[in-house]
Amino acid sequence: MFPDRILSGMRPTGKLHLGHYHGVLKNWVRLQRDYPCLFMVADLHALTTSYDDVSVIERSVWDMLVDWLAAGVDPEQAIIFIQSQVPEHAELHLLLSMVTPLSWLERVPTYKDQIEKLSHKDLGTYGFLGYPVLMTSDILLYRGNLVPVGEDQVPHVEITREIARRFNHLFGKEPNYQELAEAAIKKMPGKTGKQYAQLRTRYQQEGDAEALLAARALLAEVQNLSAADRERLFGYLEGGGKMILPESKPLLTEASRMPGLDGAKMSKSYGNTISLREDSESVTKKIRQMPTDPARVRRTDPGNPEKCPVWKLHEVYSDQPTRDWVVQGCTSAGIGCIECKQPVIEGVLAEQKPMFERAQRYLEDPALLRRIVDNGCERARALAADTMRDVRQAMGLNYK
Template sequence: MFADRVLSGMRPTGSLHLGHYHGVLKNWVKLQSEHECFFMVADWHALTTNYDNVQIIENSVWDMVIDWLAAGVDPSQATVFIQSRVPEHAELHLLLSMITPNGWLERMPTYKDQMEKLSHKDLNTYGFLGYPLLQSADILVYRGNMVPVGEDQVPHIEFTREIARRFNHLYGKEPGYQEKAEAAIKKLGGKKGKLYDELRTRYQQDGDAEALEAGRALLEDAQNLSIGDRERLYGYLEGGGKMILPESQPLLTEASRMPGLDGQKMSKSYQNTITLREDADSVAKKVKQMPTDPARVRRTDAGNPDKCPVWKLHEVYSSDDVKTWVKAGCTSAGIGCIECKQPVIEGVLAEQKPMQERAQMYMDDPTLVRNIIAEGCEKAREVARETMKDVREAMGLAYR
């Protein structure tokens, strides 16, 4: 069985904002202390929709990495790298494209959705149609079996699972596969070997999902199997071939609770953002200019916090005592809107302060960031090369 490994990434298409921090980066910081993590600058993915504006990608790459480091991503715990500097992504994408039916790509829910949302762009390109497969290659080249995603991205992970299944079915049948699998069963020992056979029969004949899980657990606990034998027996259990590419699982993440300055979701497209390292004067100005409850025309008019975008920010940044003060003051007109906004400004600035402090040394010495990326890319390539060695052998491309 492959080791637990997390793969996640972001497209470099502009400054990161607090929505990115609450929706993605805080989770990355947590995951890096729990699993082996690979965090990718997805510059090739950025080209799928910004192929006509490559300057924004080039300008955003290094700033985005600094934002990651400022948010707490630790290169001593996680591998941070740039997608285009690991050419194995492109090779696996090409090889997987040979076995991927067009219909699988065309049915992706995000394909039509993005075509409609970005109707002002010409997205009738092979790159845009094929980006879910590139995303699959990103995951599978590291044999990443855990991918942190929101609900809307789960179909992409299921697509990746289907690709892995199809690949293993087509290419996992090595010469003498059945004989090697049966020999590996004997290595389990008489009692465990018999149990494995029973569980395999129950799953393949009756579709017993519990038998499948029990069989996987049995193999996971087996101490005397080589990696190759273990992979063969996982595939043999499920009725396929040797497991060359593992099936990934989605790690569901909560939707970002970070509202924008207008009360909608914080998003660059809505122009309602505060960037991770925005200066204090700009933050204060933006918050002070936020719209409030339309009923509060005058200072003496009572308001309703539930109808005010500022209240949504209080829910993120303010203590229970402050929120009680806001509710009482707003509904009784005891406080004005400017007073109400001050704790939000202080809360945002307090969250940004450690990020700005961490970012400063990288801004003072850009070679630190370059070195982190160089080391991360080399480590990523080492893992990717191992995968591609197995993929080429399976597809008959290892000849010399």
């Protein structure tokens, strides 16, 4: 049984906006307090679609890292690293690609969608087709068994589970696997081994899901088993081999409520963003120029907040009394649109203030940022080395 561990990452796209903060970074800040977390700059993933223009990747990497730290990602609590600087990612990607059926990649929901959306690019490459294998390698390299995703992304986690399951089935079968598993059962104290065997039989013969959960809990509590025996018994329980790579589970996260300046989803491609560290004059100007309810042609015309993009920002930044004031003032024409926008301006600037303060030390001392990343890469490689040792041995590539 592998300990709870989370791997999450972002492609380097330059400075981040408030949509990134509300959609991802706030969640990372919460997760780092509760789980061992690794946060990765996915620069290899950036090459799957931007291989023809790599000039902006490095600058984007450092800008994005400053934004992470500004948002509250803490290098004392989480490992922060750059994907390409941990070569084990590429090695595991290669090895997993040897056993991943082509048909699995072609049926990934986003594959054809992305080809259509990015039709101006030549995406007929293995790198683009195989990005789910790289994603799987990122997660499994650290035996990350929890993947933070929104509900709409849950299907994407399934291919990671399928690849891990296939790998364990192919390479988790030691020559004397059954004998080793049965010997491990005998090492369990008292009646525990007998109870494990009964639960295993109930699960395998009757499909009793509760028996499976009970057996897993029992194994987790047994103290005198080695790590190898414990892994064998987890695999033996479900009828497979030794669990070398975990079958990751989705960790559902709250969907972002951050709209853009036009009311649509905040996105650079829509040109409706506010950056995490955008100066106050620019923020004020952007919000004051936001479109409002088209029915309010004149100051004296009543409006409907539900038809106004500014109202969506009030739902993020304003407390209930302020929202009540907006509804009353808008529907009665008691306040003008400029007045209505002021609390949103103040809310955004208040949210950004600590971000500027956190970022300043890294802007003044870029070497500090690089030391954090170097340390993170070193720590990530140490974890990756353990996984790759087991993977190479399982695949017959350990010639020592």
